[in-house]
Amino acid sequence: MTGNIIETGSETPMDSPAKYRVYPSAENFVKFESQKNPVSVPPNSITVSDLKLWYGPVQALKGITLNIPKNCVYSFIGPSGCGKSTFLRTMNRMNDMVPNCKIEGKVMVDGHDIYEKGVDVVDLRKRVGMVFQKANPFPMSIYDNVAYGPRIHGVPKKELDGIVENALRRAALWDEVKDRLKTSALSLSGGQQQRLCIARTLAVSPEIILFDEPCSALDPISTGKIEELMTELKSDYTIVVVTHNMQQAARVSDYTAFFLSGELIEAGETIEIFENPKDIRTEEYITGRFG
Numbered sequence: 001m002t003g004n005i006i007e008t009g010s011e012t013p014m015d016s017p018a019k020y021r022v023y024p025s026a027e028n029f030v031k032f033e034s035q036k037n038p039v040s041v042p043p044n045s046i047t048v049s050d051l052k053l054w055y056g057p058v059q060a061l062k063g064i065t066l067n068i069p070k071n072c073v074y075s076f077i078g079p080s081g082c083g084k085s086t087f088l089r090t091m092n093r094m095n096d097m098v099p100n101c102k103i104e105g106k107v108m109v110d111g112h113d114i115y116e117k118g119v120d121v122v123d124l125r126k127r128v129g130m131v132f133q134k135a136n137p138f139p140m141s142i143y144d145n146v147a148y149g150p151r152i153h154g155v156p157k158k159e160l161d162g163i164v165e166n167a168l169r170r171a172a173l174w175d176e177v178k179d180r181l182k183t184s185a186l187s188l189s190g191g192q193q194q195r196l197c198i199a200r201t202l203a204v205s206p207e208i209i210l211f212d213e214p215c216s217a218l219d220p221i222s223t224g225k226i227e228e229l230m231t232e233l234k235s236d237y238t239i240v241v242v243t244h245n246m247q248q249a250a251r252v253s254d255y256t257a258f259f260l261s262g263e264l265i266e267a268g269e270t271i272e273i274f275e276n277p278k279d280i281r282t283e284e285y286i287t288g289r290f291g
């Protein structure tokens with residue numbers, strides 16, 4: 001088999017004990033060479049190596065190395081200011097818009113370095129969509145909000161109805177809005193607006209969806225709906241979520257990473273992080289002793 005051999009011995013705790021992974025150039029699976037009978041496992045969606053980021057003189061990320069597998073929910077937790085959102089935003093280059101922001105290291109999406117010269121950032125943000133803390137529907141109709149992305153990407157008019165319906169269904173909003181698609185998105189409740197923003201992201205067929213504290217402004221019922229949605233969506237998308245809510249991380253995510261002062265302290269399967277953390281700082285944070 002041909003492909004790039006990457007040493008994985010020093011990566012995060014969620015990595016397999018296998019010494020090498022072979023990333024085939026064309027095939028959509030990974031084999032563990034050290035096993036007698038190699039098994040197929042999902043490849044990584046995002047691979048980050050030694051990522052450092054500065055806002056002017058302030059270093060916000062201090063050498064982060066992390067693999068995010070495909071088709072999982074991955075939570076980032078940690079106290080305020082530890083760099084969770086900054087790290088999330090590096091994955092679709094949202095920090096490009098911040099003056100004096102400097103980045104070193106690598107962020108690979110599906111094996112391609114997204115900081116390489118010549119990368120089309122508009123296309124990147126189509127593939128790596130983002131849902132923000134505060135729902136931000138455009139001041140236009142529900143329909144036009146969802147159709148906005150496909151329209152600017154040149155999708156023909158006759159395909160729009162199907163795309164809008166499909167995205168609203170996937171975002172579990174269709175039944176609530178199907179009779180008022182032409183009314184203003186601003187007339188929706190906060191929870192509905194957040195699901196509309198998810199539909200807007202889905203409408204451009206991303207591969208990865210980044211959620212930056214998507215439920216922090218929502219009541220428990222709306223929060224439950226978004227959490228259910230993340231669990232459903234992971235079969236087709238990779239989901240990365242920043243959350244301050246420990247229960248939410250434990251409920252929705254397959255993997256969790258704990259950050260502190262710009263460093264990745266520990267990452268692995270959520271059950272391990274919550275039930276058997278290896279670092280005392282992780283334990284202290286998840287048991288509420290600080291943060």
Ligand SMILES: Nc1ncnc2c1ncn2[C@@H]1O[C@H](COP(=O)(O)OP(=O)(O)OP(=O)(O)O)[C@@H](O)[C@H]1O
Pocket residue numbers: 055058060078079080081082083084085086087098
């Ligand atoms: N645009 C910016 N310009 C300058 N400094 C910034 C900027 N955005 C974030 N920072 C700084 O970078 C550090 C990390 O911030 P970040 O928002 O990533 O943390 P966080 O863990 O997401 O925090 P919170 O949970 O409060 O949202 C903080 O010290 C913050 O003040």
